Amino acid sequence: MNSFLAVFKRELKGYFTTPLAYVFLVIFLFFSGYLTFRQRFYEMRQADMQTFFMNLPLLFVFMVPSTAMRLWAEERKVGSIELLFTLPVTITQAVLGKFFAAWLFLGIALALTFPMVITVSYLGDPDVGLIVTGYIGSMLMAGGFLAIGCFFSAVSKNQVISFVLSVVACAVLVFAGMPTTLNYLSGFLPGGLVGAIEGMSFQTHFESIQRGVLKFQDLSYFVFLMVGWIAACTVILDERKAK
Amino acid sequence: MISAKELRRSFGPVIAVDGISFDVAKGEVLGLLGPNGAGKSTAMRMLACFLRPDSGTAGICGHDIQREPIQVRRCLGYLAENVPAYNEMTVGGFLSFICDVRQIKGGDRKKALDRVVPMCSIESVYHQTIETLSKGYRRRVGLAQALIHDPDVLILDEPTDGLDPNQKHEVRKLISRMSKDKCIIVSTHILEEVEAVCSRTIIIARGRILVDSTPQELKEKHKCSLDAVFRKITRTKVA
Numbered sequence: 271m272n273s274f275l276a277v278f279k280r281e282l283k284g285y286f287t288t289p290l291a292y293v294f295l296v297i298f299l300f301f302s303g304y305l306t307f308r309q310r311f312y313e314m315r316q317a318d319m320q321t322f323f324m325n326l327p328l329l330f331v332f333m334v335p336s337t338a339m340r341l342w343a344e345e346r347k348v349g350s351i352e353l354l355f356t357l358p359v360t361i362t363q364a365v366l367g368k369f370f371a372a373w374l375f376l377g378i379a380l381a382l383t384f385p386m387v388i389t390v391s392y393l394g395d396p397d398v399g400l401i402v403t404g405y406i407g408s409m410l411m412a413g414g415f416l417a418i419g420c421f422f423s424a425v426s427k428n429q430v431i432s433f434v435l436s437v438v439a440c441a442v443l444v445f446a447g448m449p450t451t452l453n454y455l456s457g458f459l460p461g462g463l464v465g466a467i468e469g470m471s472f473q474t475h476f477e478s479i480q481r482g483v484l485k486f487q488d489l490s491y492f493v494f495l496m497v498g499w500i501a502a503c504t505v506i507l508d509e510r511k512a513k
Numbered sequence: 514m515i516s517a518k519e520l521r522r523s524f525g526p527v528i529a530v531d532g533i534s535f536d537v538a539k540g541e542v543l544g545l546l547g548p549n550g551a552g553k554s555t556a557m558r559m560l561a562c563f564l565r566p567d568s569g570t571a572g573i574c575g576h577d578i579q580r581e582p583i584q585v586r587r588c589l590g591y592l593a594e595n596v597p598a599y600n601e602m603t604v605g606g607f608l609s610f611i612c613d614v615r616q617i618k619g620g621d622r623k624k625a626l627d628r629v630v631p632m633c634s635i636e637s638v639y640h641q642t643i644e645t646l647s648k649g650y651r652r653r654v655g656l657a658q659a660l661i662h663d664p665d666v667l668i669l670d671e672p673t674d675g676l677d678p679n680q681k682h683e684v685r686k687l688i689s690r691m692s693k694d695k696c697i698i699v700s701t702h703i704l705e706e707v708e709a710v711c712s713r714t715i716i717i718a719r720g721r722i723l724v725d726s727t728p729q730e731l732k733e734k735h736k737c738s739l740d741a742v743f744r745k746i747t748r749t750k751v752a
Contacts, residue, residue, distance in 0.1 A: 273614050276613035277614070353597040357586060
């Protein structure tokens with residue numbers, strides 16, 4: 271087993287040895303269900319999961335940074351980073367190991383929303399393709415948020431500061447694509463710039479995937495976002511690990 | 514096996530290590546002595562490839578710490594000063610994580626654990642989580658972590674700090690026993706420890722090497738106890 275897998279395994283186990291994972295899962299599952307049903311899931315009389323997926327960006331803005339905040343901040347605060355980086359592990363291996371462990375954990379959280387799929391399938395005849403792309407989009411979005419959270423977790427030793435910074439960063443990226451924001455911005459910004467801001471938002475690409483089509487530009491947006499923030503995390507960690 | 518050349522590192526305006534060079538051969542136990550803030554830990558952290566030196570370099574087991582940090586870490590066992598560990602893990606879980614990272618598998622892993630657990634006397638806390646351990650046990654777990662891959666080079670930053678007199682004695686015995694076929698650097702404030710385990714001693718203050726000698730030589734030269742020698746050297750030469 272190489273060092274990447276060792277870090278990955280330890281991190282994933284770490285979630286479940288503390289109450290953190292269970293608290294997170296309960297709160298996430300409660301709110302993802304609550305928000306869906308509050309928004310007239312039954313009254314719409316449509317067997318699809320659109321309402322469910324529409325609420326995820328907002329939920330993720332808070333939930334993903336709370337998973338990500340401990341990744342490096344805790345390691346630096348407790349000092350275990352000195353242990354980790356005197357073992358034969360490169361920074362990239364460690365960053366990726368932790369990132370993928372947290373991503374898989376979020377994947378587990380998403381997978382546990384399966385009763386929603388069962389409910390919809392029981393009530394009607396939903397479009398399976400839409401549900402699948404919905405989940406793929408949600409996973410990609412979780413990965414994007416997580417990469418941002420990972421970066422801010424490496425920035426500060428303080429978990430609360432990491433959390434707040436990544437919530438703000440994620441919120442900016444979500445709200446930049448909301449119609450109200452774009453309307454407001456188009457009042458005084460040139461159209462090209464508004465388009466560029468829209469193109470940089472999570473919301474735009476997430477909604478595009480929700481329509482059931484996996485476009486290259488949406489996929490590449492999320493991939494670039496993750497690669498970029500993870501690379502930045504690696505650089506900043508190398509810089510700050512001993513401070 | 515260890516050769517440091519002009520290692521230098523500063524933190525902002527503070528020069529922690531100011532161009533130190535030394536060689537340590539197999540079979541030697543080098544004691545790093547010095548007042549608080551002398552640069553002992555910084556020097557050790559650079560050798561363990563945790564900190565990058567501003568200039569200068571070092572070779573450990575033939576690998577350069579700047580160019581081949583991963584190879585260096587493979588042949589090195591390092592115990593940091595505050596014994597960093599994953600507090601929520603059990604001792605057993607922690608050691609098997611170290612085995613995973615160091616790629617000790619199957620039968621080798623069992624052998625390594627069977628060797629290192631009794632050696633550091635941590636059988637009784639094997640299933641306990643690390644955060645519940647006393648300082649002494651925690652340090653012994655750190656020691657087990659550093660020894661699990663039977664490294665050629667050991668760097669131990671204050672290995673007996675926080676241990677009771679019996680445990681101190683045990684650890685010193687352990688270091689002496691291992692010293693024949695390893696190359697060991699120990700930093701400490703306890704001068705009797707230097708006499709007990711070290712075949713050579715380097716006294717550092719303000720990032721510079723003041724003395725590189727053997728404990729016996731130092732005592733004979735200054736005709737007093739090591740304690741007095743230490744005070745004499747670090748006070749006069751630094752002031």
